[in-house]
Amino acid sequence: MAENMMDDSNYVLVRDGVASYLHDDDPEETREWLESLDGLLETSDMGRARFLMLRLLERATAKRVPLPSLTSTDYVNTIPTSLEPEFPGDEDIEKDYRRWIRWNAAIMVHRAQRPGIEVGGHISTYAGASPLYEVGLNHFFRGKDHPGGGDQIFFQGHASPGMYARAFLEGRLTEEDLDGFRQEVSRENGGLPSYPHPHGMPEFWEFPTVSMGLGPMDAIYQARFNKYLHNRGIKDTSEQHVWAFLGDGEMDEPESRGLIQTAATNQLDNLTFVINCNLQRLDGPVRGNGKIIQELEAFFRGAGWNVIKVIWGREWDALFEADPDGNLVKLMNHTVDGDYQAFKGHDGAYVREHFFGATPETAKLVENMTDEEIWHLHRGGHDYRKIYAAYQKALETKGQPTVILAHTIKGYGLGRNFEGKNATHQMKKLTLEDLKYFRTKQHVPISDEELEKNPKEPPYYNPGPDHPSIKYMLERRKELGGFLPERRGHRYEPLTVPGPETLKKHMKDSGKQKVATTMAVVRIFKDLMRDKELGERFVPIIPDEARTFGMDSWFPKLKIYNPLGQQYTPVDDDLMLSYREAVDGQIMHEGINEAGSVAEFIAAGTAYATHGVAMIPMYIFYSMFGFQRTGDSIWAAGDQMARGFLFGATAGRTTLTGEGLQHLDGHSLTLASTNPAVVSYDPAFAYELAYLIPRGIERMYGTADGENVIYYITIYNQPIHQPAAPDDLDVEGLHKGIYLYDKATGDGPSANLLASGVGMQSALKARDILRDDYGVSLNLFSVTSWSELARDGRAKDRVALRDPSVDPEKAFVTEVLEKVDGPYIGVSDFECAVPDSIRKWVPGEYTVLGADGFGFSDTREGARRYFNIDGESITVAVLSALAREGKVDREVAVQAAKDMKITDATATYQGATQDH
Numbered sequence: 031m032a033e034n035m036m037d038d039s040n041y042v043l044v045r046d047g048v049a050s051y052l053h054d055d056d057p058e059e060t061r062e063w064l065e066s067l068d069g070l071l072e073t074s075d076m077g078r079a080r081f082l083m084l085r086l087l088e089r090a091t092a093k094r095v096p097l098p099s100l101t102s103t104d105y106v107n108t109i110p111t112s113l114e115p116e117f118p119g120d121e122d123i124e125k126d127y128r129r130w131i132r133w134n135a136a137i138m139v140h141r142a143q144r145p146g147i148e149v150g151g152h153i154s155t156y157a158g159a160s161p162l163y164e165v166g167l168n169h170f171f172r173g174k175d176h177p178g179g180g181d182q183i184f185f186q187g188h189a190s191p192g193m194y195a196r197a198f199l200e201g202r203l204t205e206e207d208l209d210g211f212r213q214e215v216s217r218e219n220g221g222l223p224s225y226p227h228p229h230g231m232p233e234f235w236e237f238p239t240v241s242m243g244l245g246p247m248d249a250i251y252q253a254r255f256n257k258y259l260h261n262r263g264i265k266d267t268s269e270q271h272v273w274a275f276l277g278d279g280e281m282d283e284p285e286s287r288g289l290i291q292t293a294a295t296n297q298l299d300n301l302t303f304v305i306n307c308n309l310q311r312l313d314g315p316v317r318g319n320g321k322i323i324q325e326l327e328a329f330f331r332g333a334g335w336n337v338i339k340v341i342w343g344r345e346w347d348a349l350f351e352a353d354p355d356g357n358l359v360k361l362m363n364h365t366v367d368g369d370y371q372a373f374k375g376h377d378g379a380y381v382r383e384h385f386f387g388a389t390p391e392t393a394k395l396v397e398n399m400t401d402e403e404i405w406h407l408h409r410g411g412h413d414y415r416k417i418y419a420a421y422q423k424a425l426e427t428k429g430q431p432t433v434i435l436a437h438t439i440k441g442y443g444l445g446r447n448f449e450g451k452n453a454t455h456q457m458k459k460l461t462l463e464d465l466k467y468f469r470t471k472q473h474v475p476i477s478d479e480e481l482e483k484n485p486k487e488p489p490y491y492n493p494g495p496d497h498p499s500i501k502y503m504l505e506r507r508k509e510l511g512g513f514l515p516e517r518r519g520h521r522y523e524p525l526t527v528p529g530p531e532t533l534k535k536h537m538k539d540s541g542k543q544k545v546a547t548t549m550a551v552v553r554i555f556k557d558l559m560r561d562k563e564l565g566e567r568f569v570p571i572i573p574d575e576a577r578t579f580g581m582d583s584w585f586p587k588l589k590i591y592n593p594l595g596q597q598y599t600p601v602d603d604d605l606m607l608s609y610r611e612a613v614d615g616q617i618m619h620e621g622i623n624e625a626g627s628v629a630e631f632i633a634a635g636t637a638y639a640t641h642g643v644a645m646i647p648m649y650i651f652y653s654m655f656g657f658q659r660t661g662d663s664i665w666a667a668g669d670q671m672a673r674g675f676l677f678g679a680t681a682g683r684t685t686l687t688g689e690g691l692q693h694l695d696g697h698s699l700t701l702a703s704t705n706p707a708v709v710s711y712d713p714a715f716a717y718e719l720a721y722l723i724p725r726g727i728e729r730m731y732g733t734a735d736g737e738n739v740i741y742y743i744t745i746y747n748q749p750i751h752q753p754a755a756p757d758d759l760d761v762e763g764l765h766k767g768i769y770l771y772d773k774a775t776g777d778g779p780s781a782n783l784l785a786s787g788v789g790m791q792s793a794l795k796a797r798d799i800l801r802d803d804y805g806v807s808l809n810l811f812s813v814t815s816w817s818e819l820a821r822d823g824r825a826k827d828r829v830a831l832r833d834p835s836v837d838p839e840k841a842f843v844t845e846v847l848e849k850v851d852g853p854y855i856g857v858s859d860f861e862c863a864v865p866d867s868i869r870k871w872v873p874g875e876y877t878v879l880g881a882d883g884f885g886f887s888d889t890r891e892g893a894r895r896y897f898n899i900d901g902e903s904i905t906v907a908v909l910s911a912l913a914r915e916g917k918v919d920r921e922v923a924v925q926a927a928k929d930m931k932i933t934d935a936t937a938t939y940q941g942a943t944q945d946h
């Protein structure tokens with residue numbers, strides 16, 4: 031029985047035996063129902079039984095009988111033709127300019143292959159997807175001037191030529207602009223970036239999508255963040271919808287699917303995914319042997335999404351009508367994607383033979399149709415009416431996100447050399463024959479002669495704003511609130527940022543109390559959040575380590591955002607620090623989900639542009655699971671010009687005592703330094719944080735023209751004595767990356783120690799040993815940012831490179847260090863590459879100490895000795911450097927190394943008990 035079911039339908043709805051767990055109130059009635067099914071099976075075939083069962087299920091669902099739903103349905107459109115709404119537009123006019131857009135998009139890419147330029151591009155993706163965009167842009171997607179605030183559209187990255195081509199017809203871009211495709215700096219007036227890069231086109235693109243898999247995550251969190259803004263009463267986003275255009279190949283990225291449950295549990299009915307299912311990726315079929323649309327349907331429905339399949343165009347309706355036994359549907363269900371692709375890679379005769387010809391019943395269905403007519407049985411993703419119906423249904427759906435699975439043909443309209451071919455993704459040039467075919471197919475009024483004149487540079491087509499079709503097109507956009515895509519980065523109200531005086535208490539000596547910099551950050555933010563206006567703008571984002579970082583104290587007051595509120599009594603209800611969730615909660619508690627946390631950071635950190643509201647995300651995570659795990663997303667955050675704070679907590683290769691190789695971070699500062707949007711700091715003391723954080727907010731949002739900076743601040747879990755800020759603190763030096771913390775005194779030899787983060791603690795120990803045991807005094811510099819110092823040096827060197835007539839301006843770090851005599855020693859809790867990054871600008875002998883290699887589980891002392899970044903090792907390094915400069919006897923250093931056992935980590939062992 032089970033086998034038969036599988037054979038016939040491919041679906042298992044209810045697992046064997048489930049019903050036996052349910053109490054049967056009326057066995058007699060049950061038997062009657064079962065017997066009628068048995069009776070039906072005796073007189074009819076399986077197909078009939080299946081049909082009736084599906085009808086019953088449908089009816090039960092309609093009557094709200096709570097049943098498990100089917101995860102996958104027949105390979106047909108989800109919305110029956112009879113329930114399609116009227117298409118409100120003028121299809122013919124819309125088709126006119128859709129064709130011109132297709133033409134111009136392809137011609138732009140083709141012209142970009144002209145000799146001497148040859149910069150690549152993609153033609154086929156947009157050609158196949160254009161109706162999906164056009165129906166949206168003509169009827170659904172709201173621009174920024176819409177009273178509701180406008181929608182957010184994530185365009186498929188390599189479909190960008192279509193958006194440029196549309197903007198050309200809209201009069202937003204010129205021919206000159208199109209010819210600058212992919213020549214951003216070499217062309218005089220600048221060119222167009224290959225893909226949606228807000229950084230490259232800050233008034234046009236909003237969402238960087240081309241690193242596959244980021245778009246789906248970012249769109250989900252954009253929708254979640256929109257609801258958050260709304261639920262917290264910061265902005266009414268109820269009329270804003272997020273649309274994400276994605277590729278079916280892209281859906282293989284774990285990131286694409288990995289967060290879809292978040293969309294369902296957050297009931298994101300303000301989110302629609304449109305997956306362009308052309309059944310192909312870059313190299314070939316996505317699922318040659320299977321059915322990607324069916325797979326995605328099951329996957330999304332299982333996760334709680336509303337799924338709408340748009341598979342067949344209207345031409346098929348008559349065939350379904352003529353086939354009451356469902357032979358065609360059965361054939362559609364069993365035909366695999368590789369074959370569907372091949373059908374469209376050939377012609378009508380091929381489709382007749384290889385598709386309809388598979389069964390006598392289906393062959394008969396098309397016996398009166400010509401091959402040409404068969405060829406024109408379109409895919410649903412190319413049919414305005416079917417797409418319109420799906421989009422409208424998506425907007426009407428409440429309590430769930432929607433995914434639209436649209437069946438399309440890659441390279442549609444470009445002719446036999448392109449359509450459905452495996453190589454189509456990478457084809458960028460059209461032959462003269464291709465051009466002529468394409469021109470004719472798209473009804474573009476350009477003559478053969480014009481094409482023959484210079485087939486490498488065929489003309490664009492734009493009939494101008496007075497052409498009735500263009501007028502219609504512009505009218506549609508006006509009605510919907512303006513052009514898309516569009517980004518507005520300057521419409522937020524600047525924030526008034528409290529000066530450092532507000533945080534005076536964090537600049538005091540902590541006395542007997544030892545405070546880790548992580549705790550200092552939590553306390554500083556707690557104070558900043560007291561500010562009436564600023565307070566509500568903070569978006570604390572935490573994966574699942576609030577307790578580790580001491581942030582559970584925020585739960586009761588700020589509360590954890592949950593669109594459903596808290597429908598249960600928390601187990602710790604009676605405690606002060608009870609776990610509190612609320613609809614208007616402020617904390618974004620993402621669960622063990624760094625990828626989603628960064629996506630949230632991006633949505634919040636770009637709200638100043640997307641929503642015109644400056645919000646300040648502060649995302650705190652294990653520093654090991656930041657840049658290393660989600661570096662690509664943080665790169666995209668830079669592209670999108672996000673602003674906010676990233677806190678790499680539990681930083682350092684030796685500080686998170688006892689944890690091992692996978693937890694101990696000695697390189698996130700190196701990784702962070704590779705991201706041009708990121709300004710990283712490795713503060714040693716709480717007072718440094720009290721200066722850095724308000725300055726960061728000021729830089730981001732203090733003016734209407736704030737800087738696109740992301741602050742990455744490493745913080746530690748080692749409780750330390752926090753000194754008071756020195757009276758003569760060089761505040762500008764602190765922000766630029768270095769200042770003198772403690773000056774050398776005494777007559778003996780002196781050296782200079784550059785220390786950052788928790789490395790300062792070892793430096794302080796070395797200072798004491800050197801002073802007390804060796805008569806050596808130290809200038810102790812606190813390096814708040816190695817990477818900012820290095821950037822400053824590089825920038826100044828570059829000026830000199832470009833103009834050899836000038837001497838390089840002095841790097842800031844050189845200026846500071848020149849005031850003292852060498853040698854210099856740099857130390858931190860990171861790998862050597864971090865302090866080494868400023869070597870070029872250190873004016874003298876420079877030794878760097880660092881924790882290179884994998885971390886391991888041990889005590890801080892043991893690990894620091896092992897890596898030679900402890901106070902004793904630093905002492906020896908200083909003595910050796912002084913010896914090299916002839917300022918102390920080398921033997922002193924040799925003896926010190928022996929005395930302090932700097933090669934012996936076991937010498938630091940403190941764990942022996944009395945009994946041993």
Ligand SMILES: Cc1ncc(C[n+]2csc(CCOP(=O)(O)OP(=O)(O)O)c2C)c(N)n1
Nearest residue numbers: 155240241242277278279280306310311312
């Ligand atoms: C993370 C990542 N890996 C690889 C690529 C290169 N790439 C660009 S497009 C593409 C194929 C896309 O196929 P699909 O998502 O089905 O889009 P289609 O063009 O078929 O609509 C690939 C592999 C990329 N952009 N990002």
Ligand SMILES: [Mg+2]
Nearest residue numbers: 278279310311
């Ligand atoms: Mg594809």
